[in-house]
Amino acid sequence: MKYRRALFIGRFQPLHNGHLHVIQRILQESEEIIIAVGSAQESYTLRNPLTVGERIEIIHDVLKMLNAIDRAYIVPIPDINENAVWPARVMEYCPKFDCVYSGNELVIMLFERFDIKTVRIQHIKRNLYQGKVIRERILRGLDYRDLVPEIVYKKLKQFGFDERIKRLVGMQNG
Ligand code: NAD
Numbered sequence: 001m002k003y004r005r006a007l008f009i010g011r012f013q014p015l016h017n018g019h020l021h022v023i024q025r026i027l028q029e030s031e032e033i034i035i036a037v038g039s040a041q042e043s044y045t046l047r048n049p050l051t052v053g054e055r056i057e058i059i060h061d062v063l064k065m066l067n068a069i070d071r072a073y074i075v076p077i078p079d080i081n082e083n084a085v086w087p088a089r090v091m092e093y094c095p096k097f098d099c100v101y102s103g104n105e106l107v108i109m110l111f112e113r114f115d116i117k118t119v120r121i122q123h124i125k126r127n128l129y130q131g132k133v134i135r136e137r138i139l140r141g142l143d144y145r146d147l148v149p150e151i152v153y154k155k156l157k158q159f160g161f162d163e164r165i166k167r168l169v170g171m172q173n174g
Pocket of ligand 1: 009010011012013017018019021022037038039040078079080081082083084086101102103104106107110121122123124125126129130131
């Protein structure tokens with residue numbers, strides 16, 4: 001294993017096949033994984049429709065599916081107004097980690113400032129595996145089963161995710 005404990009932070013609105021790919025890679029390269037749920041304070045907006053609790057439930061189910069629950073931590077992280085000190089907040093909320101995997105340039109830049117090892121991930125099928133694409137498909141009345149793990153799809157249906165997004169856009173237009 002290359003790392004003792006690696007951090008993967010995202011909003012997971014919702015968790016899709018691109019996120020799953022990264023989580024599987026980290027589980028191969030690191031003894032333990034921390035999945036940090038960013039923008040934890042956000043919910044019921046078009047950009048961040050799911051609550052932090054719902055996102056934790058989904059991540060928990062995915063980790064169980066991967067038989068990795070005993071090697072994983074799920075930590076909610078609310079945003080703060082000062083980007084430059086945000087990594088310190090992440091470090092306060094999380095168990096110690098020795099590496100951060102991210103494809104988000106800002107996240108990489110901020111952790112580099114704290115001399116934390118970063119691994120830049122390549123986005124796979126970015127035109128499809130993207131929260132925004134899934135949310136837009138719902139608004140266009142299209143299915144998105146092929147973009148998320150089946151276990152996530154079922155959970156989203158259970159949460160009334162599609163209906164929520166349609167109602168949120170209706171409020172915006174009203
Ligand atoms: P996201 O869910 O969009 O992405 C999470 C991770 O998955 C990223 O590293 C991204 O590169 C990767 N990814 C996405 N699509 C992929 C694909 N198709 N294939 C492979 N990997 C893919 O979440 P995000 O917006 O990047 O999350 C960053 C979080 O950090 C946000 O919550 C943000 O608010 C927070 N943040 C907060 C501050 C602050 O509070 N000041 C500063 C910086 C970042």
